[in-house]
Amino acid sequence: MDSKTFDKLISLGFDEKDTMPRFVDDKEFYLSCLSSFIEETDLSFLKQAFEHSDTENAFQHLHALKGVVGNLGLGRMYEDVCVSLEKLRKGNVAGWKKDFAKIEADFQKIKALS
Incomplete structure (x- = not known):
């Protein structure tokens, strides 16, 4: 990923002004964290929880995902x-x-940046 990634992120709802202070305005650090998010995120557990009507696990997965994408400013x-x-x-x-499907599509668009 490079600095052009930020232009693409903005088209996906990224708010650079509010987000970057969390990363000490260090774009390399941010991109490293974003890469880790892309590599480590597996939405299949969320989908499986929904498919099995396991609302407790679905809630836990969504809540964790909310925290990460919120901190990344996505x-x-x-x-x-x-x-x-x-x-x-x-x-x-x-x-x-x-x-x-919306969440998965959002993730795929972010993943395509890598």
Whole structure:
């Protein structure tokens, strides 16, 4: 990843102004953290929890994902994760496939940057 990655990230909802202070305004450090996120994130556990109506595990996976994407400033993905998380908080699992598809699409767009 290079500095052009930041231009692409902005098109995916990245807020550089609010996010970069968390990374001491060090773009290399940020890109290293983003690369780790891309390499280590496996959404299959979230999908499996939804498929088995395991709302507790789905909630835990979503909550952890929310924290990471929030800290990385990945705005669009963060918003989609929050929508799904709020539905689960209310016990609503209807439409999980659509919600998961959005989250997965967000992740694939971010992953394509690497």
